[in-house]
Amino acid sequence: xxxxxxxxxxxxxxxxxxxxxxxxxxxxxxxxxxxxxxxxxxxxxxxxxxxxxxxxxxxxxxxxxxxxxxxxxxxxxxxxxxxxxxxxxxxxxxxxxxxxxxxxxxxxxxxxxxxxxxxxxxxxxxxxxxxxxxxxxxxxxxxxxxxxxxxxxxxxxxxxxxxxxxxxxxxxxxxxxxxxxxxxxxxxxxxxxxxxxxxxxxxxxxxxxxxxxxxxxxxxxxxxxxxxxxxxxxxxxxxxxxxxxxxxxxxxxxxxxxxxxxxxxxxxxxxxxxxxxxxxxxxxxxxxxxxxxxxxxxxxxxxxxxxxxxxxxxxxxxxxxxxxxxxxxxxxxxxxxxxxxxxxxxxxxxxxxxxxxxxxxxxxxxxxxxxxxxxxxxxxxxxxxxx
Amino acid sequence: xxxxxxxxxxxxxxxxxxxxxxxxxxxxxxxxxxxxxxxxxxxxxxxxxxxxxxxxxxxxxxxxxxxxxxxxxxxxxxxxxxxxxxxxxxxxxxxxxxxxxxxxxxxxxxxxxxxxxxxxxxxxxxxxxxxxxxxxxxxxxxxxxxxxxxxxxx
Numbered sequence: 001x002x003x004x005x006x007x008x009x010x011x012x013x014x015x016x017x018x019x020x021x022x023x024x025x026x027x028x029x030x031x032x033x034x035x036x037x038x039x040x041x042x043x044x045x046x047x048x049x050x051x052x053x054x055x056x057x058x059x060x061x062x063x064x065x066x067x068x069x070x071x072x073x074x075x076x077x078x079x080x081x082x083x084x085x086x087x088x089x090x091x092x093x094x095x096x097x098x099x100x101x102x103x104x105x106x107x108x109x110x111x112x113x114x115x116x117x118x119x120x121x122x123x124x125x126x127x128x129x130x131x132x133x134x135x136x137x138x139x140x141x142x143x144x145x146x147x148x149x150x151x152x153x154x155x156x157x158x159x160x161x162x163x164x165x166x167x168x169x170x171x172x173x174x175x176x177x178x179x180x181x182x183x184x185x186x187x188x189x190x191x192x193x194x195x196x197x198x199x200x201x202x203x204x205x206x207x208x209x210x211x212x213x214x215x216x217x218x219x220x221x222x223x224x225x226x227x228x229x230x231x232x233x234x235x236x237x238x239x240x241x242x243x244x245x246x247x248x249x250x251x252x253x254x255x256x257x258x259x260x261x262x263x264x265x266x267x268x269x270x271x272x273x274x275x276x277x278x279x280x281x282x283x284x285x286x287x288x289x290x291x292x293x294x295x296x297x298x299x300x301x302x303x304x305x306x307x308x309x310x311x312x313x314x315x316x317x318x319x320x321x322x323x324x325x326x327x328x329x330x331x332x333x334x335x336x337x338x339x340x341x342x343x344x345x346x347x348x349x350x351x352x353x354x355x356x357x358x359x360x361x362x363x364x365x366x367x368x369x370x371x372x373x374x375x376x377x378x379x380x381x382x383x384x385x386x387x
Numbered sequence: 388x389x390x391x392x393x394x395x396x397x398x399x400x401x402x403x404x405x406x407x408x409x410x411x412x413x414x415x416x417x418x419x420x421x422x423x424x425x426x427x428x429x430x431x432x433x434x435x436x437x438x439x440x441x442x443x444x445x446x447x448x449x450x451x452x453x454x455x456x457x458x459x460x461x462x463x464x465x466x467x468x469x470x471x472x473x474x475x476x477x478x479x480x481x482x483x484x485x486x487x488x489x490x491x492x493x494x495x496x497x498x499x500x501x502x503x504x505x506x507x508x509x510x511x512x513x514x515x516x517x518x519x520x521x522x523x524x525x526x527x528x529x530x531x532x533x534x535x536x537x538x539x540x541x
Contacts, residue, residue: 281423281503320429321499 028245028260031343037332039382042367044068045087046079046379055159059083059360060110061300062130066362069115071105078108078115078128083362092132100134102126106157107164118165120155142203144176144194150203152179153194160357161241162228162295168251170199173236175227176206182225183275188214192227192238195253207253211243213269221272222283230296230305233337237305239296242270246296246305248341259341261307261333266291287325289315299361302386303337306366308349308356327352327371334386345387354382421510421517423503428517430500434474434490438512442471445523445535447507448497449477458531459507459523466532469539470509507531509538 056071095101191206244262358369476497510520525531
């Protein structure tokens with residue numbers, strides 16, 4: 001009898017041990033098709049005051065015309081470009097303060113003739129109509145009905161990594177963080193998406209975990225500690241700059257599946273820096289040498305998720321100066337809904353001449369901002385057609 | 388006893404004690420040498436600074452954190468610090484009290500060097516080494532003044 005009991009205990013411990021030893025990422029299908037990137041030039045005419053230098057922009061389609069709305073920081077205005085015509089068509093000046101103002105703009109997002117501007121620090125959202133009508137939403141102390149006190153939740157907005165709110169029907173999906181030391185493990189224990197109901201003016205729920213890489217012993221990744229939100233046909237895709245996996249959730253926050261969206265050699269779990277690291281140079285060097293991802297975004301017409309992966313590189317050039325964190329060799333991965341996101345098309349991208357954070361869907365491909373504009377009244381992009 | 392002394396674990400420990408002690412003491416001596424000296428020298432060389440000459444340098448890096456350098460910039464508008472050289476890795480400004488021995492480097496090349504510097508710092512170059520580098524991280528001009536004058540009056 002005792003032997004049986006010990007045997008059961010032993011088997012249980014063995015099972016727990018085996019479960020603990022299982023790789024964190026289960027065997028996801030890795031199917032990569034290498035494609036050749038063919039870039040053509042695309043010019044966007046602006047006036048002398050137009051700039052698309054900041055990360056804050058949103059691309060959208062309305063009445064079968066493709067638009068780009070970009071934040072013009074110099075004028076405190078939204079510049080709206082008709083991408084089909086390749087020119088600026090409107091400029092909406094925004095107050096910096098007051099009942100229809102916003103002190104700072106971290107990101108733009110769009111739905112049904114409304115451009116939303118968000119200031120994460122003041123928790124303000126400005127609804128700006130194409131007819132220039134403006135309405136302010138104050139979103140302080142939203143209770144997302146999780147273990148966090150509403151005071152502890154902040155909007156974590158970082159457009160280059162895709163940390164930008166999404167809107168679907170009357171629900172806004174916010175990338176959220178917790179007010180605690182971001183070097184500590186505790187920061188990475190709470191959910192990353194908070195859902196807010198615009199009709200009911202209240203928070204509903206939170207969902208989505210941080211990638212397990214962030215809670216390992218050496219799990220500090222500095223500025224790579226962001227969550228990327230992207231829509232796809234049936235829900236919301238969550239990814240992280242350090243993870244090869246993109247997780248697909250339905251609009252209710254239930255996980256549908258994980259997909260591999262990275263090169264074959266990307267580590268299943270990247271090792272980060274020791275926590276409570278006060279060496280900022282070490283953090284920058286990590287960004288230079290390691291592979292990581294920018295935002296994940298969705299191409300509705302091609303039903304494809306898209307993300308850029310930086311390739312590994314040496315820390316220094318032969319002259320002993322540092323290589324760049326951003327301007328180097330990259331991959332572009334495209335995963336298609338029609339193939340259930342199983343296979344990815346992989347393109348090599350020269351990131352030396354491009355500013356990859358400013359990239360968005362256009363026609364059958366994407367536009368990527370070129371680094372140098374020779375002419376002040378023309379913004380230069382490369383157009384990459386997705387095959 | 389002999390067998391005990393010959394145990395592999397003890398041999399391993401003894402070996403590390405004998406090797407470790409000198410290494411430990413060397414490590415203590417070398418802690419004065421700044422970890423990213425090489426990058427600083429490469430940058431100073433690029434600027435054309437004589438790195439063989441003993442001198443005290445105040446360096447203010449532009450570009451990473453504007454709030455971090457603001458107190459230092461404000462300080463320079465009203466004071467000329469007691470250092471041999473001031474390096475500002477940004478654009479020329481006519482507002483500063485100091486006219487001589489100040490280098491501006493607006494080309495943005497500072498970030499290309501592995502210097503470990505992300506805010507205002509002061510350091511000495513002595514016998515071809517970077518010594519006594521300290522961060523002058525301050526939230527106000529007055530705090531910065533206390534830090535730099537504390538260093539230069541030593």
